Amino acid sequence: MQQPQPSAHTPAPPPPPRPRLGERVLTAVSRDPLTVPHRQRNDVLIAVGTGVLSLLLALFIKEGPQPDALGWALLAAGIVPLAWRRSRPIPVLLAVLACVAPYHALDNTHFAPVPGSLLALYTVASTARPLHTMLIGTGVIGLVLTVMFRVNAHEGLESLRTSGWIIAVLVVGVDVRVYRRYIASVVGRAERAERTREEEAARRVVEERLRIARDLHDLLAHSITLIGVQTSVASHVLTVDPDRLDRAAIAKALDDIADTCRTARGELRTTLDVLRADGSDTGGPLxxxxxxxxxxxxxxxxxxxxxxxxxxxxxxxxxxxxxxxxxxxxxxxxxxxxxxxxxxxxxxxxxxxxxxxxxxxxxxxxxxxxxxxxxxxxxxxxxxxxxxxxxxxxxxxxxxxxxxxxxxxxxx
Missing domain, CATH: 3.30.565.10 (Histidine kinase-like ATPase, C-terminal domain)
Known part of the structure; x- marks a missing residue:
């Protein structure tokens, strides 16, 4: 009975379901920031978004006077280095602080540079060692309090009250770094386990080839040697005394050759069955x-x-x-x-x-x-x-x- 042929209009299998938002966020967070694709382009886009947010805060938050020309220049200069934040996290943080500190000292709108400053701090915390993060965080908090208290006592106290946000950002950055290292170690162990399995499979293949080579050598060498001996016996009987032909001896030698051929054929078939098998069967009795x-x-x-x-x-x-x-x-x-x-x-x-x-x-x-x-x-x-x-x-x-x-x- 002829099997039905598949239709030319058979629908293609549906594409795999797209990961949910939470899964995509976890995947993005767990990646190494120095190896993710398009990181420079993404950092530029993030810097632009941060600049837009800082502009809106400077225009619409009425906490202090709006920046003058120097203030706008310092605010913009504190945003530009964020385009290289993942490739040079500590230099970027220092550049941001060098622009933000005089910006605050001039008593401009203090909320405007906060997004860029926190982003630079987070980047350092998520990439540097925890000890370095702690030292940098202590220095940043000390610098902010020093600058704000020099502006006036009220701003200094307000900065002291809100310094918890700086600590929270640093803690989140350190936690993300630990999570990334954990994921990297898990992936590394999985890759090492996979390499070990591949090496073990390769070793088993080599051992199986050696075993089959030994079987073929033992089988063929033994059988061919016996056939040669038995053929020599028959030839000797035929040539030594042709007038007194020992038919029984010749028949026995030929029977022995036939038996040896049958045995060799059976063992050769068993060995070939092993070659065709998938490894779950020995191919016959040993x-x-x-x-x-x-x-x-x-x-x-x-x-x-x-x-x-x-x-x-x-x-x-x-x-x-x-x-x-x-x-x-x-x-x-x-x-x-x-x-x-x-x-x-x-x-x-x-x-x-x-x-x-x-x-x-x-x-x-x-x-x-x-x-x-x-x-x-x-x-x-x-x-x-x-x-x-x-x-x-x-x-x-x-x-x-x-x-x-x-x-x-x-x-x-």
Whole structure:
């Protein structure tokens, strides 16, 4: 049945809801004032708005005479520096005070420069350290009281009464600074956590690639080596004495090759399933100690397993299987003709001991020539175990691994 095609006039999904006013205000407050976009343009607009407000206060508030020409010049000069208040907060405050102090001393309308002065104070309090804010606030209050008491006692007392507004602005500025630092620390922790998760994911990807590389190496190297040995057996039977053809030996060698191919195909399919999976599935059962007899029998080796009732973690059993598999591959490949191999697996109190020995003549000469020994050490280390490999006294080669019975005991 054909699936219906989407209509060409399907309406677009609605846009996300716009943040509410309170959320937009909190977002604006929590931003770092030195990194917000368009801060210079915004400061210019705020300075213009503050200048308009100061003009209206000077024209319509009848507290003292209106400014004369010098007063208007000082009032305007105290507003202009606010355009750079966030980039240079302390110099801007000093420039504002340098204009506002003589403005008040001339007994002009005292309310007019208040918005610009409080804005400069707030900017310093929200950007400087609290100690600096306290010192600056003390100096500003002292300067204001000194100037106003010189004008007349009434203005000085009025300024003393209203100095609480200066303190309130400083407290609000400090509180905003603390809030911004808190938000920055939360965002920083979230970013660090995200980087940690990304690094952990990358590390897991690398570990998974190494594990798959080891699986493919162990699988293909072992299977190809056995197929080569079994093919050599069939070729030997065919060429040594053609007149007395041993059909049974040839058939057995070919059957062994077919069995090895089937086993390799099954394990290769399992590995490819792991590659296609999303990480939540292992892609099939892991090889374990129960599969050792067939593995050892195919290599014509001797096997001695003594595990008793020990509980062996699946990952440990799989590691032991792969170590034996790679050891058998090396023994068959490098041990020379007629090599005899013995595999011993024994469970001790807390460890599973795996030993593979052979009496070959060439094994010791091939140490470090490929990835086999390195892969076996990585497998042992992946479950918290250790592995040693090297020539034996008197000839031959030995691989010995000690793996913890439970993967939870792994070191790392």
């Amino acid at each position: 090889p374990d100690l129960a599969a050792l007899p067939d593995l050892v029998r195919a290599a014509h080796a001797d096997l001695d397993v003594r595990t008793g009732r020990a509980r062996i973690a699946p990952a440990v059993g799989a590691a032991a299987y792969r170590i034996v598999q790679e050891s058998l591959t090396n023994a068959v490949r490098h041990g020379g003709p007629g090599v005899r191999v013995r595999v011993a697996v024994e469970a001790a109190e807390r460890h599973l001991h795996v030993t593979v020995t052979d009496d070959g003549t060439a094994s010791g000469a091939t140490v470090g020539s490929g990835y086999g020994i390195v892969g076996m050490r990585e497998r042992a280390r992946s479950v918290g175990g250790t592995l040693s490999a090297g020539p034996r006294e008197g000839g031959g080669f030995e691989v010995a691994a000690a793996l913890p019975l439970q993967h939870s005991e792994a070191l790392a």
